[in-house]
Amino acid sequence: MQRKQGYRIRQMGIDDILSIARLYRSLYGEKRTPLLGEALAKKKPTEGELLQTEIWWFRDLEKGNPIASVAEADGEVVGMCNVKCNWPGSEVGHVGELDMTVRKDYRGIGIGKALMKDVMDRSKKKFTLIQTYVMTSNVPSKRLLDRFGFKIAGTIPRRLRRNGKYYPDYLMYKEL
Numbered sequence: 001m002q003r004k005q006g007y008r009i010r011q012m013g014i015d016d017i018l019s020i021a022r023l024y025r026s027l028y029g030e031k032r033t034p035l036l037g038e039a040l041a042k043k044k045p046t047e048g049e050l051l052q053t054e055i056w057w058f059r060d061l062e063k064g065n066p067i068a069s070v071a072e073a074d075g076e077v078v079g080m081c082n083v084k085c086n087w088p089g090s091e092v093g094h095v096g097e098l099d100m101t102v103r104k105d106y107r108g109i110g111i112g113k114a115l116m117k118d119v120m121d122r123s124k125k126k127f128t129l130i131q132t133y134v135m136t137s138n139v140p141s142k143r144l145l146d147r148f149g150f151k152i153a154g155t156i157p158r159r160l161r162r163n164g165k166y167y168p169d170y171l172m173y174k175e176l
């Protein structure tokens, strides 16, 4: 596959909702590779179904949780990274969970690194701890997290079940 070049990093906005749905759907072609660390719904959702679930997420985005950035190329979102608190206002309200995805044809050119830098810098104002799950086979993701100073808290066996098989995840964290 030919790698593409040329992108810009910016904050995610409400207008990105459809583009994000397309990015998520594009991951379904990769379910058989050991490098896909993103957990997916078992049945590929339609764009309409995704919009329905994303709408709450985007409502929270307007309130500043999650902190989210995208990589844009040719008017389309080709990568995104976000840190989201799953229980604001609680005793774990200082904890954010990190998630990131770059479209396959834009990987390996530094977009993941640029997105993470942007989101981590902005997260310092909001969170004091960031955690994430990463499949132990997901070399690029693990490498990125190592580079940004994430540590392994432990290995969780059978956290992900894909195509009838279980896979282990690392639970990783970084104190800000």
Ligand SMILES: CC(C)(COP(=O)(O)OP(=O)(O)OC[C@H]1O[C@@H](n2cnc3c(N)ncnc32)[C@H](O)[C@@H]1OP(=O)(O)O)[C@@H](O)C(=O)NCCC(=O)NCCS
Pocket: 035, 036, 037, 038, 099, 100, 101, 102, 103, 106, 107, 108, 109, 110, 111, 112, 113, 114, 132, 133, 134, 135, 138, 139, 140, 141, 143, 144, 147
């Ligand atoms: C993880 C992911 C976001 C990284 O995005 P990316 O834009 O390709 O990342 P970068 O180009 O910034 O590269 C990040 C690091 O991974 C390394 N890397 C990239 N592709 C690699 C590959 N196929 N094999 C080994 N290392 C790889 C890079 O060399 C770089 O490390 P370095 O800084 O030590 O050189 C991307 O691979 C992805 O979207 N994967 C599918 C979804 C997913 O698994 N998300 C993670 C959920 S936790």
